[in-house]
Amino acid sequence: MDLMQIYRQLYERYGPQYWWPGDSREEIIIGAILTQSTSWKNVEKAIVNLKKNNLINFNKILKTKDEKLAQIIKPAGYNNQKAKKLKAAAKFFLELNKKPTTKDQIPTRERLLNIWGIGPETADSILLYAYDQPEFVVDTYTKRIFAQLKLIKPDAKYSEIKIFFESNLPKDVKLFNEYHALIVRAGKELKTNKIFMAIFKSCKKFQRTCIAP
DNA sequence: GGCCAGGTGTAAA
């Protein structure tokens, strides 16, 4: 049982997840910020509000007052902070889009991490889902599920988990895309549910060869 | 009514 087989089991059980839910690059980036520690249901409401105000647009976001923006994205929670985060990101991406070549308009992970309000998960989400870059996204579900499978340490850091996945999987954007989405899908059942015991049992061998308890 | 979401920044030990 390796990470690829776990992926297949998840895919078999849940099917394709069609991520990221969002029509444009800007909407994906905005959603990635709004969903920080917040359920997607609440983010959807905030995005609907933004659309009503014609604000899925970094230029217009920058021209909107903090208080007004915060009011519009209120359903997503942490709205005062997130209003500031959206502006910080908007400023960065508007500048980025002035670069001469398409290639230069792809942000580096390092630059993203320097933006206030963008941490490792949000940076990787933006790179993977908005720019099709092969960066594996790690979230709390990833940690929870794979710690439970004893494939990673319960206190493993973001970078360690990311490296674990990326070094045990082919570097494939489509795979990374679907894998993370499936982990989130499965993670939502983790609380209440009987989460894939089949996978758990068949992980024993892999536990020995790969990871640190 | 309580718990917790597809995290991040900051400050203090």
Place this chain on the structure above:
DNA sequence: TTTACACATGGC
């Protein structure tokens, strides 16, 4: 380097 805490709303 690690730990604690603020940030906020709505679904279940």
